[in-house]
Amino acid sequence: MPMMTWNRRRMLKTALAGGGLLLSGLPAGAQQATALMRAPRRALVIGNSRYPRAPLANPGNDARGMAEVLRGIGFEVTAGLDLSREAMHEAVRAYIEGVRRAGAVGLFYFAGHGMQLAWRNYLLPVDAEIDSVEELRQRAFDISSLIDGIRGAGNPMNMIILDACRDNPLGGAARVDQKGLSQMDAPPGTFLAYATAPGNTAIDGDGGQHGLYTEHLLREIRVPEAKVEDVFKRVRLGVRRQSNGQQIPWESTSLESDFWFLPPRELRKRADDEVEREFREELALWERIRAATVPEPFEDYLRRYPGGRFSELAQLQLDRALAMMGEKKIEIVSAPQNPYAKGAVSASIGYKVGDFYQYRQADLLTRLEIDSGTRRITAITANEVIYNKGVIVTDLLGNLLRVPSGATWSPNQTAPLEFAVGRRWNTRFRVVPPKGGDSTVDLDMRIADRERVTVPAGTFNAFRVEARGWQTGMVDGRGHFNVSWDWKTWYAPGEVRLPVAFEWFVRHSFGKIMRATRNEMVSFHQQP
Template sequence: MRFWVAIVGFFLLTAADLLPQHGALAAQGNRVALVIGNSKYVYAPALPNPASDARLMADVLRKVGFNVIEGVDLDYAEMRDRLNKFTEASYDADTALIYYAGHGMQVNGKNYLIPVDAELTAPAHLKTRTVQMDELLAALPPDPAVGIVILDACRDNPLARTLAASLPKSRSTTAPGLAPIDVSGSDVGTGGVLIAFATDPGAVSYDGGGANSPYTTSLARHIAEPGVELQSALTRVRGEVTAETNGKQRPWHNASLGREVFIGAQTAQPPAPVQPAAQPSATAAPAESASTDGRGWEIEQRVWDEASKRNTLAHYEAYLQQFPNGAFADLARLNIDQLKKQPATVVANVQSETSRSATAVQPPAAAPKPETDAGTELTESAIGLDHQGKVDLQERLLAIGYDLDADGDLGLKTRRAIGQWQEANGLPTTTFLTPKQYARLKLDTDDALTTYRAKQASEAQATRQESVAPQRPQKPQPVVRARPRRQDQREAANPRPAPKPKATARKSGFKYCTGIDGTFQIPASQRCPLSGYAHY
């Protein structure tokens, strides 16, 4: 009897464990993914990673409940077929994701994905032999669904160079990598769109030495982590890939989402155990402060981005001092160990040891307090902005949506924009910056500034190429051929006789007059007589 009771109890416990998982899958809704990896190109060298990258991503997405439409080494017709199937399958989906690895290119600020059979030797081939990025965006379901496009297609592309040679230089321009895509201006309800590239717009990504590219390896590791929101996962990917490539490749994403998106299971954090009031924990202070501050996670992301960009011991140690248990703490310690192995000067070693000892002795720093110092003309002058620094400040404000002119003159529009930024961030609205406010503004606008400058450069280059007037073809000049030397010798030996002068008629000393007796002559110096008679 006890045996059967134990068996029934085991099944009840198993069913209880499965119920939350079923609820989590139901909450995720209908999710569809299109995964394509093109490696074996007919008119370009084969790529080592895209096919295996696509298989890895398809496996990861299937495990978290996606209906995956997969394709490897697709020609033009096959890519069209998979895209049509995805459009139909994702029409009523809650989440639709497109992942593409292979060759891509940008022309005049627009992005194109290249099938394996594409031979691009004429401008018209862009329309007839490639798949435009706009078509991928059009295939995504409308709001309230969430659309995600991830492209590992920023490789060095020989097909782009072949096409560039055939394009008219006065109206078309190509550039490396992919062009930035701005989705911030689109209307967003509860859904939205997210675009992710393997590296910054206009840059080239790397395949790496393994079976998968550095970007897809890190993406597969983090995108489906339980409890990790999609944009947080992409931030972790950015940090890992930047560290692995020594800053040569920095993944990029741009999003306009109306809610948090979880690719993996959305697991709730367990409640923290109640601590006795008499025994507060010193190590819990940073986590408590971060949880009470809504910007805690965003600040950590910005600090980590700055540390990974600088790639110095001081920046990594500053990150660990502020976030000892942060999401990138292990990676920061690994980078510190690698930097310590490199040769350094004695001064650097002394400073490093000092900072390490200070970090070991001092308790973890609490979350930074809100800025309370009011900016004045004096505090802003202490920043030491030259003309280029002022232009940089204005471009940062422009990149996050404020209306002003980037002319290096901090006039009325710039002051108004600074005041609006201060007000939006809970700072004293004085329209003048303090050094701390300026550092915070730079951290908040690094990604937006990269996107803004890449877009401005692309538009300026396209405008400059279109403004160049086509040169009129010059008429060919007549070719003057040299006389043969033999002909000159023959004419010298047998000169032609000089032409005879024409005989000129001698002038007569008389002229004719008509009179009564008929015609008669008179001297040319005289006039004909009026009487009509010859009188000489």
């Protein structure tokens, strides 16, 4: 890349004219991914069906099917059917010791009855004679003992898959206030999957060989070169559509590296022209379907690109299309008093004309206020929100499409549809300044934490969304530029629809900071 010469300042100014708001997640390194591919694989698979009071039809078949598939893709599998509490504890103890000694990628799968009590999750052994809620703690298997064990094992990665959210197995013997399993945040280096959203119950099956969730999982896990997150996104879509929205799987992740059940033959850095070609193909597909009002185009896109650059937008449009068709989608039961999870919240998209949001901007280095302004919604279309009569335009998730400088951004997803700590995604988009030039922004993004944030507009329980990447391009056809974008944005969905604060660092390729600003919400008014 040529060094910046006399027009460096001008090129950077043009590049920065395309900027807006947001967010510092680290992309997974190829060395980490290669290490996971080479690591041993160990799995513990348990299926409990023969409960005296509430037998289940499918967990035995589910466990046998899962064990067979995992062995076929390189896992050393220990399988247990209809285990007692003592046998479950011994199997888990041996499993944790095994992954610790081998430094293995670990996978724990359970099919059977599961319950929650006081925000803790319990898996039921077949010998659990439980006549009161109090006996649940003594006679069931507390999933936190597995979590604590793998937390201390020091192995590179863990997966926990719980097809264990059937309806209350205790019948009239005891009643619990909460259905299904309680939400938990995945511990470090762990991917946690539930057959259905927290606080809801799963379907044991409709007469087939397997339960609904495991049926889809067994199929998707065998798809070559699919990252673990993409496997479960496809499972979620398939289960949702087959159940008409009455069962929607849920995941929590804290993974920092990519993992494939059936990995690519080699990990390689793709050439820039290959990345660009794939981006253009995906963008062209999205441009063709984004105004559709029926679900099929968005389903097809999400199956092809489950972790795609427009998957959040596609999921939003799918939700809207299915709602118009009468789907009654279940919701995650996320309680703020739950000490084991920071919650999951959907983006707020109930915009109204007349709503406004006032911000102030300060230099992060000098702490001096340098600007202020108000965003007022002046129009709303089917897919866009227009502020200040077109000075700023976003999509319904808040992703920028036009910024005050007049620059336009191609469709992007810097703002997610679902907020949960640990989520990761990538976005790539074009920035076109009003006076010419063209550049590409590529960002790796993650939801890093949920924390209390105080700004002039108030104190909010906000998700911190971070992104890190590069903007590269050419100005007026005469010179290249290459600058890094480093963003942090705080969202409080459910409280306020726009970010309550955002920081933006821009550095040129030699590391010098060209911009360091923080915007904070001063006041806002939004209609319910």
